[in-house]
Amino acid sequence: MDIVNEILEKEQKKAEKYKPITVEKHLELEFDIGTLLASDTNDLDIKSLKSDSQRDSYLNTLARDNTQLLLNKIWELPTERIDEAIVVKLPQPKTVLPRSKPVPKPKPLTKWQEFAKAKGITKNKKDKVKWDEQLQKWVPLYGFRKAVAEKEKQWLIEVPQHLDPMVDMFEKKAMEKSEKVAKNELQRLKNIARAKKVNIPRVGLPVTSDKANAAQLSTAAIVAKASTASLGKFQDKLPKEKEARGKGVHELIPGKDRKRKAPIPTPQAEKQNNLNLIDKILNKRPKIDMEKAVSKHIHEEQIQRSEEKKTMKPLKGKRKTKGGNATNFSAKKPKAGKGQRNPNKKNPGRKRR
Numbered sequence: 001m002d003i004v005n006e007i008l009e010k011e012q013k014k015a016e017k018y019k020p021i022t023v024e025k026h027l028e029l030e031f032d033i034g035t036l037l038a039s040d041t042n043d044l045d046i047k048s049l050k051s052d053s054q055r056d057s058y059l060n061t062l063a064r065d066n067t068q069l070l071l072n073k074i075w076e077l078p079t080e081r082i083d084e085a086i087v088v089k090l091p092q093p094k095t096v097l098p099r100s101k102p103v104p105k106p107k108p109l110t111k112w113q114e115f116a117k118a119k120g121i122t123k124n125k126k127d128k129v130k131w132d133e134q135l136q137k138w139v140p141l142y143g144f145r146k147a148v149a150e151k152e153k154q155w156l157i158e159v160p161q162h163l164d165p166m167v168d169m170f171e172k173k174a175m176e177k178s179e180k181v182a183k184n185e186l187q188r189l190k191n192i193a194r195a196k197k198v199n200i201p202r203v204g205l206p207v208t209s210d211k212a213n214a215a216q217l218s219t220a221a222i223v224a225k226a227s228t229a230s231l232g233k234f235q236d237k238l239p240k241e242k243e244a245r246g247k248g249v250h251e252l253i254p255g256k257d258r259k260r261k262a263p264i265p266t267p268q269a270e271k272q273n274n275l276n277l278i279d280k281i282l283n284k285r286p287k288i289d290m291e292k293a294v295s296k297h298i299h300e301e302q303i304q305r306s307e308e309k310k311t312m313k314p315l316k317g318k319r320k321t322k323g324g325n326a327t328n329f330s331a332k333k334p335k336a337g338k339g340q341r342n343p344n345k346k347n348p349g350r351k352r353r
Helices: 002-017 046-050 055-075 111-119 144-153 169-196 214-225 267-282 290-311
Strands: 030-032 037-039 079-081 086-088 129-132 137-140 318-320 326-328
Touching: 030 055, 037 055, 046 055, 137 144
Parallel strands: none
Antiparallel strands: 030 037, 079 086, 129 137, 318 326
């Protein structure tokens, strides 16, 4: 009997682990398969929600059942197999969901992609390695291991007859490779400019007009310098050369720092930022510079003294005292009679000697 009980317990545990895919609900759920949305309008069990011991298990069971119903609806759609994976094509969504940012636009095609699409050229999956008869081993088709294999394979390069026998063929090959990389980088920048609808000079002249302005020429020079392996870091500048500015210049130059927009803060973070700003404004105290205040006070006193000296009347003439010292005195004019003359008073006139 003990063995039978053990087997029954194991089977019960397995049955609990793998729950059935059929779920019964009083009211059917509303589905929007395009957005993978399932709306449950059934009443909740208030007792289980209020109970601390049953709340978590009840919510987990409810979420599991609703997810199972949503997956059952998805498996009812037609399926297809792509690269050993089962794929389901979802229908158009019915529910409009709010977005904090606009829907990303599809990436524009390059010139080669447009040409391949027009001609019907399909991209075939290439092998990662191939057998090299000379090295007698498998060599990767790309990556740093390919460069190592090329060095082992081409340890000696023959100099052609039409070239100087003292030419370093390894250096020439490295130069050709760097030129090819720069050409590919320039083509990539042109694809970006064409996608952004930016007019850039072509062979010293703009694409749309007959003459190039200073902004277009400076942009072309900056882009040409940035096409090197160091992104123009070790390129010399002209004496009066200025950096190119304007819309679309940073997109043309790889590695340039771009200002990223700050994410939209949550209501709690925005509330906290506003409270911090108010506290900073209310608790702000003016800073007093004592040296500056003292120097300002001294300067005002000097100005006041100079004005007082200007208002004082200067002394005219000198008068000798008994000790023989000269003292300044003011020579005041006698007051006039204000135009009044006494006719009865006789003026004796000037006394003659």
